[in-house]
Amino acid sequence: MSGSQPAFEFNDGAAYERYMGRWSRLAGGAFLDWLRPPAGLRWLDVGCGNGAFTEMIAERCAPVSLQGIDPSEAQLAFARTRPALRSADLRKGDAMALPFDGESFDAAVMPLVIFFVPAPAQGVAEMARVVAPGGLVCAYSWDLLGRGFPYALLEQELKALGHEVPTPPHPEAAEIASLRDLWTQAGLEGVETRVLEVQRTFSGFDDYWQTVLGGPGMGRKLAVMGAAALATVQDRVRARLPGGGSGPFTLDGRCHAVKGVRPGRSTR
Numbered sequence: 001m002s003g004s005q006p007a008f009e010f011n012d013g014a015a016y017e018r019y020m021g022r023w024s025r026l027a028g029g030a031f032l033d034w035l036r037p038p039a040g041l042r043w044l045d046v047g048c049g050n051g052a053f054t055e056m057i058a059e060r061c062a063p064v065s066l067q068g069i070d071p072s073e074a075q076l077a078f079a080r081t082r083p084a085l086r087s088a089d090l091r092k093g094d095a096m097a098l099p100f101d102g103e104s105f106d107a108a109v110m111p112l113v114i115f116f117v118p119a120p121a122q123g124v125a126e127m128a129r130v131v132a133p134g135g136l137v138c139a140y141s142w143d144l145l146g147r148g149f150p151y152a153l154l155e156q157e158l159k160a161l162g163h164e165v166p167t168p169p170h171p172e173a174a175e176i177a178s179l180r181d182l183w184t185q186a187g188l189e190g191v192e193t194r195v196l197e198v199q200r201t202f203s204g205f206d207d208y209w210q211t212v213l214g215g216p217g218m219g220r221k222l223a224v225m226g227a228a229a230l231a232t233v234q235d236r237v238r239a240r241l242p243g244g245g246s247g248p249f250t251l252d253g254r255c256h257a258v259k260g261v262r263p264g265r266s267t268r
Contacts, residue, residue: 028056041064044130045109047112049075050079098126103132116168118170155218164221197254
């Protein structure tokens with residue numbers, strides 16, 4: 001989002017799709033199973049990126065309208081190529097200053113984004129502002145501090161070798177207690193949280209490695225690393241992957257989810 005560290009500028013929708021889009025849909029599917037939103041809502045996706053989760057809203061939630069914002073024009077361009085999003089309104093925007101009037105939506109969601117928002121409380125307050133009374137405000141984010149990030153293993157090995165690993169500005173915002181506090185402080189009611197566990201299978205080490213090279217933080221670091229240093233990282237990562245990464249293997253990811261309702265009777 002606006003103001004995040006340069007290492008996390010997401011400017012390649014296709015690479016991001018392989019790196020995180022597939023994980024986003026896995027987590028997003030579990031999230032929607034828990035959320036169970038009714039059909040016919042006016043949806044806003046805050047930090048829609050390349051549209052991986054926005055597409056799921058279109059396909060699974062039968063929205064009456066669907067809008068998304070993101071700071072990256074490149075990501076938005078990729079999102080607009082998704083057939084399910086042809087009628088969606090996807091525009092450049094800032095999570096801390098949503099370009100919409102109050103009470104414009106029935107549901108606002110922030111998928112895998114809250115730890116990038118420079119002021120998480122302001123971002124949540126903005127979502128609460130733009131939903132109507134009775135509207136839903138929700139989010140899910142990787143459990144970064146609990147090593148629930150799908151590529152935590154690679155991060156750990158890079159750190160063990162003395163390499164700096166880019167970190168979102170507010171990883172603590174995704175903690176269950178923090179999410180509950182943020183939603184409660186925004187004046188939302190009926191706040192609930194949930195831990196979501198997902199898994200993704202890679203065909204082998206090459207599949208995994210080409211995937212992480214598309215990441216906006218670690219991928220850049222790996223791309224400029226010397227051959228010897230890179231080989232050391234690869235060897236250490238292989239040693240920790242199931243089966244040494246010699247065949248198909250499955251990795252886990254863990255998200256924290258939250259939902260709450262804006263007080264008041266629905267105006268629709």
